[in-house]
Amino acid sequence: MTLDNIKTLEPSQLREEMQALKSKGFDYLSNLIGMDWGEEEGLGVVYCVENTQTHEQAWLKTATADREQPVIPTVSDLWDIANIYEREAYDFYGIIFAGHPDMRRIFLREDWVGYPMRKDDKPAEQNPLRMTNEPLADDTTEYTLQPDGSLITKKNIIFGPDDYVVNIGPQHPSTHGVLHFRVALDGEIIRKIDPVLGYIHRGVEKLNESYTYPQTLALTDRLDYLGAMQSRHALCMCIEKAMGIEVSDRVQVVRTILDELQRIDSHILFFSCLCQDMGATTAFLYGFRDREKILDIFEETCGGRLIINYNTIGGLMADIHPNFQKRVKEFIPYMRKNIKEYHALFTGNVIFQNRSKGIGPLTKEQVISFGCTGGTGRAAGWANDVRKNHPYAAYDRVDFHQVLRESGDSFDRYMIRLDEILESLNIIEQLIDNIPEGNYKEKTKPIIKVPEGTYYQAVETSRGEFGVFLESKGDKSPYRLHYRSTGLPLVAAMDTACRGFKIADLVTIGGTMDYIVPDIDR
Amino acid sequence: MEVKKRAKIKSFPYEEFKDNETYEKLVQELNKNGANVIVTQLDNLIDWGRSNSLWPLTFATSCCGIEFMAVCAARYDIARFGFEVTRNSPRQADVILVSGTITTKMAPVLKRLYDQMADPKYVVAVGGCAISGGPFTKSYHVLKGVDKIIPVDVYVPGCPPRPESFLYGMMQLQRKVKVEQFFGTTNRKEKEPKE
DSSP, X not given: OBOOOOEEEOHXXXXXXXXXXXXXXXXXXXXXEEEEOHHHHOEEEEEEEEOTTTOOEEEEEEEEOOSSSOEXXXXXXXXXXXXXXXXHHHHHHXXXXXXXXXXXXXXXXXXXXXXXXXXXXXXXHHOOOOOSOOOOOSEXXXXXXXXXXXXXXXXXXXXXXXXXXXXXXXXXXXXXXXXXXXXXXETTEEEEEEEEOOXXXXXXXXXXXXXXXXXXXXXXXXXSTTSHHHHHHHHHHHHHHHHTOOOOHHHHHHHHHHHHHHHHHHHHHHHHHHXXXXXXXXXXXXXXXXXXXXXXXXXXXXXXXXXXXXXXXXXXXXXXXTTHHHHHHHHHHHHHHHHHHHIIIIITOHHHHHHHTTSSOOOHHXXXXXXXXXXXXXXXXXXXXXXXXXXXXXXXXXXXXXXXXXXXXXXXXXXXXXXXXXXXXHHHHHHHTTOOOSOSBOOOOSSOOOOSEEEEEEEEETTEEEEEEEEEOSSSSOSEEEEEXXXXXXXXXXXHHHTTSBTTHHHHHHHHHTOOHHHHHO | OEEOOOOOOTTSOGXXXXXXXXXXXXXXXXXXXXXXXXXXXXXXXXXXXXXXXOOEEOOBOSHHHHHHHHHHSTTTOGGGGTOOOOBSSGGXXXXXXXXXXXXXTTHHHHHHHHHHSOSSOEEEEEHHHHHHOGGGTTOTTBOSOGGGTSOOSEEXXXXXXXXXXHHHHHHHHHHHHHHSOTTTTGGGOOOOOOO
């Protein structure tokens, strides 16, 4: 959608306005995006808050012209997730959030020079490859703004001298990639978790600013590789809507079917990895047996197995394979049968039940405040499905049920995903026989230039709301292209979910949160 | 009498490997001085064992790791080649499959993992990112190929490589292991000079 009414605020008005919005029911901060608007407007932040009852969105922005010491008041006391988002904006743009309790870098090394996302920064020249081990500080800085404009710094302690800190990761099989947790322990009990991110920070958002629009598409697949189809769908849809391209019904339906297949693929992988992490190797093999069937369908139609590169601006790369419908129709009953097998193999297992029921619960208030969308949010009873709340593609014409559960513990997070496989199968079943005729691709100009403006498009990927925020100045490459990571809020909530549980539960809780690290670090 | 070693992979004829030229060069280099008949026979036995039980380190940073999991699963079944014993500790691993992008923040960690592995050790660079930085090569935070920091034995191109290419790459590594002289060279690698 086009964002033509972003409300501009002075930094001094920001907190008042945000508090007013929060009290009006805008309790979900979906985006907090750092921006560099150049010399005149300066550095700033774009906020998006959403009302979880009415699903109404409010967009605001604020900016400060001071490039030497840009200061913007924090909102981290209003929404928990702002804590992490503001650290990201600090890391990329050097914006200091006054009153934020933990103003550290989040993705880049602590000895990194400069702020890479600023338009005038030259990150590669200032930062040669450092082969020394990364220094990790045990304290952090809080800045407070004085009435005269100066800043007072205060040291906050992350880990004190009495804390027993264990490093889990970056090379650890249960962190699902290169994630690093610093865990403070009291015996076996977790007292605090400090996630260290950025081991797979690939600078995708900065790369986007130098790539043309068709080139940026290639990078979305590699963010959340288990939601490759969906994240690329989001970017394509965002650019299409910005340019006013109407894609045919055929494209909409095929995209929806493939999105759902991707979701099943991801949830099967979730099941397999969780079982593997908890010691059930056989279940891992069963999961992969079924996943290969989906990959066969992908391979036949799209050519790729994991990184699919199928959506493109204006439609699809190629028409669906003649076998596509037959294969999918064979797959639906096959998968329904095998889900029962999964439950028989693993869900009923006493060891699994004891290790997951009541472990790492998150309440509905917590998941909203942390912005944990997707299955993690729905397990706590938050109806956050973008497919229902802001329908896109062909989701408004299919009948499906948004699976919700109550307690928000590890077991619920696990069950949600298995139930969603069945829902996805229902969606596919409704559409697979009714793929309308039409063009598989609309004609586009060889050089794509998006008209000047600001655009946002969200989709429901396998693990939550994935958003594409695009600001264009009318050039052939974007001025700013930001992705709302689905996994970042999940990692932010790990501290809350794990406190008071045993260190062995970290594996279960992390596994059921279902995050993908390259998507977190971008 | 001196004997020159040659590798043979069961059920995969020599002609079907694509880059035998590079391999021949490697064979010449490794067999430069030849070796005693008895030592060679013993060598062959040990290398046969080593090449069929290469234990990989589970080291995956991004997308290629998922394909590695697919290779380990039933359809592609890496156990046919003896690579199924994936180790989580570098101390127990023989080969590190660098699957995925290595960022500059990760580079010291990778180097340390490599240093922790016991000799003889091998490195396979899996996927475009590990070979050259891949689609992210222009990024400020991505290492442009792992061979900048650790020596690489086999490169497996692809983004991500198909499971078949994984297996092909691993067979190439097996050929290399089979042609190495274990006694006198591989088992007595010189320590790296301290900087």
